[in-house]
Every structure is written in C-alpha cells, then in structure tokens.
Amino acid sequence: MRHVAIVGSGPAGYYTAEACQKQFGDQVRIDIIDRLPVPYGLIRTGVAPDHQSIKGVSRRYEATALSDNVRFVGNVTVGKDVAVAELLDLYDAVVLATGAPADRALGIPGDDLPGVVGSAAFVGWYNGHPDFADLAPVLDGPGAVIVGAGNVALDVARVLAKTGAEFSGSDIVGHALDSLDRAMNERITILARRGPHQIAMTPKELGELGHLERAAPRVDAADLPPEAEDAALEPGLRKSVAHLRSFAASDVEKPITIEFDFYAMPIAIEGDGKVERVIVERTAIDDEGRANGTGETYVIPAALVVSCIGYRTPPIEGVPYDAKLGRFANDEGRIAPGLYAVGWARRGPTGTIGTNRPDGFMIAEQIADDTAEDYGKNGRAGLDLLLRDRNVDIVTFRDWQKIEAAEISAARDGSPREKFTSIDAMLAARAE
Numbered sequence: 001m002r003h004v005a006i007v008g009s010g011p012a013g014y015y016t017a018e019a020c021q022k023q024f025g026d027q028v029r030i031d032i033i034d035r036l037p038v039p040y041g042l043i044r045t046g047v048a049p050d051h052q053s054i055k056g057v058s059r060r061y062e063a064t065a066l067s068d069n070v071r072f073v074g075n076v077t078v079g080k081d082v083a084v085a086e087l088l089d090l091y092d093a094v095v096l097a098t099g100a101p102a103d104r105a106l107g108i109p110g111d112d113l114p115g116v117v118g119s120a121a122f123v124g125w126y127n128g129h130p131d132f133a134d135l136a137p138v139l140d141g142p143g144a145v146i147v148g149a150g151n152v153a154l155d156v157a158r159v160l161a162k163t164g165a166e167f168s169g170s171d172i173v174g175h176a177l178d179s180l181d182r183a184m185n186e187r188i189t190i191l192a193r194r195g196p197h198q199i200a201m202t203p204k205e206l207g208e209l210g211h212l213e214r215a216a217p218r219v220d221a222a223d224l225p226p227e228a229e230d231a232a233l234e235p236g237l238r239k240s241v242a243h244l245r246s247f248a249a250s251d252v253e254k255p256i257t258i259e260f261d262f263y264a265m266p267i268a269i270e271g272d273g274k275v276e277r278v279i280v281e282r283t284a285i286d287d288e289g290r291a292n293g294t295g296e297t298y299v300i301p302a303a304l305v306v307s308c309i310g311y312r313t314p315p316i317e318g319v320p321y322d323a324k325l326g327r328f329a330n331d332e333g334r335i336a337p338g339l340y341a342v343g344w345a346r347r348g349p350t351g352t353i354g355t356n357r358p359d360g361f362m363i364a365e366q367i368a369d370d371t372a373e374d375y376g377k378n379g380r381a382g383l384d385l386l387l388r389d390r391n392v393d394i395v396t397f398r399d400w401q402k403i404e405a406a407e408i409s410a411a412r413d414g415s416p417r418e419k420f421t422s423i424d425a426m427l428a429a430r431a432e
C-alpha cells in the first residue's frame with residue numbers, strides 16, 4: 001500500500017490522483033488536502049464565470065474524488081496547520097499542487113496606489129474567492145487599464161464590459177454582478193508590450209470581444225504587421241490575428257471601447273492617494289524579440305489598473321524554492337526524496353487545464369519508480385490524529401457536497417449556483 005498526500009485540489013491535484021489510481025490500482029490511499037473548504041482550485045476561482053462549459057471539467061474530478069481510495073481534506077493549510085516535514089513522515093509521497101495564486105507586482109512607481117489590483121485578486125473577487133471578497137474595485141471613472149497580452153487580460157476586459165444581462169447563465173457572484181452592472185468604464189485599455197504577432201490570446205476568447213452588447217474592441221491598423229506575414233504564424237495565433245484585423249477594420253461604435261494599445265508599457269501610475277492616470281511608454285522590438293522603451297510617452301486617465309502579468313507560487317517552509325522563477329525548485333517535478341511538485345507549482349503559470357494532466361501522470365510514474373510498496377507509513381490515520389490534536393476543522397467531500405447543494409439552491413434564476421464567499425459561510429452551510 002502506498003500513502004500519497006496531494007496538496008491542492010485544482011486540476012494538477014486531481015489529475016495526479018487519477019494517475020496514481022491508474023498506476024497503483026487499489027494499492028494506494030490518496031488524501032487531497034486544500035486550504036479552502038471547497039475543491040477544484042482555479043476551475044472555481046479563476047476560469048471565467050461566463051465560461052461554464054470549461055468549468056464542467058470539475059465533473060471529471062468529482063468522479064475521482066468519489067472513488068474509495070481518494071479523500072478530500074478541505075480547510076487545511078499546509079505550511080500552517082500541518083508542516084510538509086510532518087506529511088513526509090506520514091506519507092510515502094507528498095505532491096505539492098498548490099498552483100501559483102500570488103500576483104506578480106508591476107514593479108513601477110505608483111503600483112501600490114489604491115486602484116491597482118492584480119488579476120488574481122480581481123478575478124478572485126468576481127469568482128467568489130474568500131481571500132478577495134472584500135476587494136471592492138473602483139469600477140467607475142475615466143477608464144480602466146489592463147496590463148498584459150494573454151487570455152486573463154481578455155477575461156478581465158470582457159467581465160468589465162458586460163452588462164448584467166450578459167452574465168445570465170454564469171456563476172459570477174452576486175456582489176460582483178451588482179457592482180459591474182451599475183458601473184461603466186467608457187474606455188478599457190489593454191496594454192501589450194509587444195505587437196499583434198506576439199499575443200498569447202486564443203481566438204475564441206478574442207472573438208468574444210466582437211459580440212458584446214455595449215462594448216466594441218478597437219485596434220489601430222498601423223500596429224498590424226503586413227497581412228502576408230500572418231501566413232508564417234501557427235494556426236491558432238493566425239486566427240487570433242485575423243480577429244485583430246477585423247477589429248481594426250470595424251467602425252462599430254458602442255458606449256464602451258476596448259482599446260488595444262500594442263507596443264506600449266506602463267512606466268508609472270500617478271494620482272492623489274489613488275489611481276488617476278497611467279503613464280505609458282511606446283516600445284520597439286529588438287532583434288531578439290524584446291520590447292524596449294523608445295522614450296515616447298503618453299497618458300491614459302484611469303481609476304482602475306488590473307495587472308495580468310503572471311503569478312508566483314508562495315513558498316512553503318522547508319521546501320526548496322526558486323525565487324527567480326517564483327516556484328518550487330524541482331527537477332522535472334522531483335523536489336527532494338518523497339516530495340514532488342506538479343502543475344503551476346512545478347512549471348509556473350502557463351498552459352491550459354489539460355496541460356496539467358500529463359504532469360500528473362509523470363509524477364505518478366516517478367512515485368512508482370522512487371517508492372517501494374510498503375514502508376508501513378501511517379498515512380491518513382496519522383494525519384487525522386495530528387489535525388484533531390490541533391483542533392483543525394476538516395471539511396470532507398461529503399461536506400463539500402452539502403455546501404454545493406446549498407449554493408445551487410441559492411442560485412438566482414438561470415445561474416448554476418450562488419457561491420459562498422466566506423469560509424465561515426461555507427462551514428456553516430455544511431451543517432445544514
């Protein structure tokens with residue numbers, strides 16, 4: 001029998017559990033530990049609330065969670081309630097699947113002014129992450145500036161631009177829906193350091209901007225490279241660039257403009273005690289593809305700045321950490337004997353949900369190679385004793401099902417659920 005602890009119940013955690021089941025059959029006991037009382041990581045708190053079909057992948061994780069040899073242990077923070085060293089004593093393998101939940105800072109003057117938020121915080125706010133329920137972003141004002149050229153920037157722009165009615169069928173939390181419906185930024189600017197050929201935006205997400213009720217995207221045709229050069233792009237990027245070309249050619253006017261500013265980077269954020277304007281410098285791309293400032297600047301009036309420039313994995317005591325890369329130091333997932341990293345905690349915040357699946361299978365193979373069948377470890381019985389001694393209030397998968405049922409029954413018309421946004425409310429719901 002192998003005892004495996006997986007820390008983090010997002011895609012990487014569940015794919016690793018699935019892979020361990022395939023690898024070891026019924027000769028494995030898996031505990032999936034999460035700091036929140038609710039499972040599924042960014043599927044619940046990151047993926048956009050108006051992209052319900054993508055969130056549907058959680059049904060697959062549910063099937064894994066309901067198998068006999070897998071257990072969900074929610075409301076337990078590793079590094080606080082239990083140390084990694086203690087888990088290593090109890091389990092044959094400990095897999096850190098903690099994701100990359102911390103925003104990277106912009107690192108420019110004024111990035112600490114009220115009104116500057118990272119995308120983990122902003123996305124967490126509209127998706128009901130308890131850490132960010134009180135964010136109260138400024139949604140009215142001269143404009144919003146979004147920094148970044150990936151899909152998260154598109155999610156943020158789309159959510160800011162949509163009307164309340166356009167969120168029908170989504171599970172955006174009530175507090176965000178009310179604020180977004182009341183507010184309107186007439187101009188949402190997406191700042192991209194490089195050009196249209198260097199974006200990391202996928203065609204489906206980009207195309208959605210062309211079909212919004214009260215917002216229209218705008219691209220300056222002068223920023224687009226000659227069309228003949230699109231032929232060399234990989235097919236997905238070519239489709240995305242085709243959307244940008246159609247935005248540049250369109251003369252549709254709507255109350256909100258979503259402006260793409262390419263070759264542009266923020267160099268300072270200014271204001272009297274809060275964000276009032278962003279100073280932007282034009283860039284030029286050098287032979288190595290890097291964006292360098294040209295010295296030419298312009299000003300965008302704004303009350304909200306959302307940085308979508310990547311994430312870091314917070315360190316956990318006792319775990320070797322690569323501060324430069326912002327993730328656990330690991331060699332293809334191996335951190336130390338018995339200790340592994342998977343998903344965003346292993347490779348940084350890149351790739352889609354599916355990218356985490358091969359990661360999980362790689363780690364299961366490594367566990368098979370590195371561990372023998374029976375070291376006589378205590379596994380979950382030992383964890384239960386330790387957490388009981390510390391009065392840690394564990395949330396089981398059965399508890400989560402009760403929380404989920406309460407969320408479903410509280411849903412507004414047409415919405416799949418109304419999420420609880422505080423840990424206390426989640427814990428109270430399981431008692432009902």
Ligand SMILES: Cc1cc2nc3c(=O)[nH]c(=O)nc-3n(C[C@H](O)[C@H](O)[C@H](O)COP(=O)(O)OP(=O)(O)OC[C@H]3O[C@@H](n4cnc5c(N)ncnc54)[C@H](O)[C@@H]3O)c2cc1C
Pocket residue numbers: 007008009010011012013033034035036039040041042043046047048051054076077078079097098099100101123152155316342343344345350351352353354356
């Ligand atoms: C805004 C946004 C939108 C996205 N949209 C899409 C999309 O539409 N399609 C797509 O394919 N991909 C999307 N992604 C990417 C996808 O969400 C990631 O690939 C995936 O979630 C990474 O999985 P993970 O398991 O490594 O991390 P996570 O999903 O972040 O899971 C980590 C888990 O670890 C837990 N945890 C953290 N620290 C501790 C600790 N100390 N103790 C216990 N538990 C802990 C967390 O609570 C969390 O549940 C999006 C990402 C973001 C940020």
